[in-house]
Amino acid sequence: MKIRPSISNKLTSGFGLYILCVLVLAIYADSILKRSRAINERINTVYAPSIKLLEELDNQLVKAQQLMKQWAFVQLRDDDLERIEALTLCTQIIPNQLMRIDSVSTRWPDEQRTDMNLLVSEVQRLMLTYGEIRELLPDFNSHDPTFTDPIIVITAQEYFIDFEGDGIPSKLGNAQNRLRKMTAEQRSDMAVEIGKMNDSFGDLTEAFIWVAAAVVLIGIILAFITIRSIVRPVNSLRQKLYNLSQGIYSLHATRANNDEIGDMAKAVDRLVRNFERTKEFSLSIGAGKFDMEYEPLSQHDELGGALLQMRDDLASYRHQMEEKVAAQTLEIREQKERVEQQNERVTELYTDLQASIDYAQRLQSTILPSAEAIREVFPQHFVMYRPKATVSGDFYWFANKGKKLMFAAADCTGHGVPGAFMSLVGHNALNQATKVYYKPSQVLNTVNRLSALALRANENHLVKDGMDIALCSVDMDTMELEYSGAQNPIYIVRGSELIELSADGFSIGSYVNGEREFTAKKTEIQSGDCVYAFSDGYADQFGGPAGKKFMRKQFRQLLLEINSLAIHEQLAAIERRFDDWRGDHEQVDDVLVIGVRI
Numbered sequence: 001m002k003i004r005p006s007i008s009n010k011l012t013s014g015f016g017l018y019i020l021c022v023l024v025l026a027i028y029a030d031s032i033l034k035r036s037r038a039i040n041e042r043i044n045t046v047y048a049p050s051i052k053l054l055e056e057l058d059n060q061l062v063k064a065q066q067l068m069k070q071w072a073f074v075q076l077r078d079d080d081l082e083r084i085e086a087l088t089l090c091t092q093i094i095p096n097q098l099m100r101i102d103s104v105s106t107r108w109p110d111e112q113r114t115d116m117n118l119l120v121s122e123v124q125r126l127m128l129t130y131g132e133i134r135e136l137l138p139d140f141n142s143h144d145p146t147f148t149d150p151i152i153v154i155t156a157q158e159y160f161i162d163f164e165g166d167g168i169p170s171k172l173g174n175a176q177n178r179l180r181k182m183t184a185e186q187r188s189d190m191a192v193e194i195g196k197m198n199d200s201f202g203d204l205t206e207a208f209i210w211v212a213a214a215v216v217l218i219g220i221i222l223a224f225i226t227i228r229s230i231v232r233p234v235n236s237l238r239q240k241l242y243n244l245s246q247g248i249y250s251l252h253a254t255r256a257n258n259d260e261i262g263d264m265a266k267a268v269d270r271l272v273r274n275f276e277r278t279k280e281f282s283l284s285i286g287a288g289k290f291d292m293e294y295e296p297l298s299q300h301d302e303l304g305g306a307l308l309q310m311r312d313d314l315a316s317y318r319h320q321m322e323e324k325v326a327a328q329t330l331e332i333r334e335q336k337e338r339v340e341q342q343n344e345r346v347t348e349l350y351t352d353l354q355a356s357i358d359y360a361q362r363l364q365s366t367i368l369p370s371a372e373a374i375r376e377v378f379p380q381h382f383v384m385y386r387p388k389a390t391v392s393g394d395f396y397w398f399a400n401k402g403k404k405l406m407f408a409a410a411d412c413t414g415h416g417v418p419g420a421f422m423s424l425v426g427h428n429a430l431n432q433a434t435k436v437y438y439k440p441s442q443v444l445n446t447v448n449r450l451s452a453l454a455l456r457a458n459e460n461h462l463v464k465d466g467m468d469i470a471l472c473s474v475d476m477d478t479m480e481l482e483y484s485g486a487q488n489p490i491y492i493v494r495g496s497e498l499i500e501l502s503a504d505g506f507s508i509g510s511y512v513n514g515e516r517e518f519t520a521k522k523t524e525i526q527s528g529d530c531v532y533a534f535s536d537g538y539a540d541q542f543g544g545p546a547g548k549k550f551m552r553k554q555f556r557q558l559l560l561e562i563n564s565l566a567i568h569e570q571l572a573a574i575e576r577r578f579d580d581w582r583g584d585h586e587q588v589d590d591v592l593v594i595g596v597r598i
Helices: 007-073 081-107 110-136 150-158 168-245 260-286 302-365 371-377 416-433 440-454 552-562 567-582
Strands: 381-386 394-401 404-412 467-475 480-486 490-494 497-501 521-524 530-534 591-597
Touching: 007 081, 007 110, 007 150, 007 168, 081 110, 110 150, 110 168, 302 416, 371 381, 371 394, 371 404, 381 394, 381 567, 394 416, 394 591, 404 416, 404 530, 404 591, 416 440, 416 467, 440 467, 440 480, 467 530, 480 490, 490 552, 497 521, 497 552, 530 552, 552 567, 567 591
Parallel strands: none
Antiparallel strands: 381 591, 394 404, 404 467, 467 480, 480 521, 490 497, 490 530, 530 591
């Protein structure tokens, strides 16, 4: 049987070719994505954890060497924190770290596994040496010539002097060289894997280009077929139908090909002729001639059948209309009930959403220190904390670290739920960092690293979410304030003088760990000084007679004006000024201001 070259055949062939191209591309893309996922899995479960653990072990070895040297050269009490930390590092932390590295190294190549075994041996020899020092100098009296032979002390100290490369410096150097070699190999392997993944995506891009070219070509061919086979005949047919809609019956035949359009043209021509007959019958019914004979065009002539039915059912028309109106009224009532049910559902969903946000607020409030906890660190203080939404991207942080009294004002990216999520990450990173470091610049560098780990940032993909922060550490014995900040400065008001400590011009999370370092700034403080840390919400608030921002210049002037007030009165003053300035304007951001009187 000969197949007619119809429009449907042509379009089906064209679109079939199009679908085939897309299918081939999808299969190819899926294979590339599978390889990329496998590479990514190795990076996340082998290389990245290995590099992290090796670097941590390097830092722990350096720290252990410093602490054990102090053990040998400085007379320390048995309960001294540094003595306890040295013992913990040598007997628990470093052995545990070796076990963690060993568990990860099961997926390393054999050569790197050999290096791992050598590293374990070198570290164990170093730990044994530290153990010998602890046995020579077991307690506080070990450094006292009254209780201990001075030769023993000298013997313990000689471990830190290299005789023929057998001292602690050489052993530590060998272990560090081994560590750094292994770290470099892991980084090199990870770079190779990333290069493979990039090459795969390059192949995928090239495939996309070829398929796109094929799709464009197929589109041009389909457009040409459509114009020749459909558009021209349809335009002619459209004109005839338009005339028909105006009551003009064109009796001339429509030119068309031997395809579906041609079938439509013939059908229209028949329709025109049939309209003539139907028109005559309709006029007769309209004139009340219900006995006029009329034969439907065919058994499928719905219009003719409808006219006959209309003639027979004209007497009962009103009753049928009333039934239809009643049915429509019932349908409208049912639709109204469905709409009301949907409104109730929307209300339930909104209530559930608000409950979730309220729970997020309670969760966030647990990370913020209470007034009593803050008062234990700084008896004279105030905190102005006004979230823009139910939850906030700003948070405040206070901590007592022995001789160091610390506080911070942080502003995470955004506000509302996204900002609140970032505040949890930032608060957790601060707590983790200050377990090891008390120097603000070291704390911020560590917070940047921990935040990057929490949000899975790496050198090829920086997480855009970040945090601006002002972090202060006060030593009440030396009356010295140390500060480090990301974007946010601090102000120190002394009488009629305002001292500004500026921040670094980049945010936490805006760079790869180690690419840039935060700087530390120190200054002497005096009793009665007021130190202020804040986010940008207060200065960025629109208001006033002209609807402009409050700005930091006006904020500094406000701090000078209220400096003579008691600390709780300062809080009332800045809140009152904020409310007066804002007026009827919407609060544009979360607001946080911390004031501490020394």
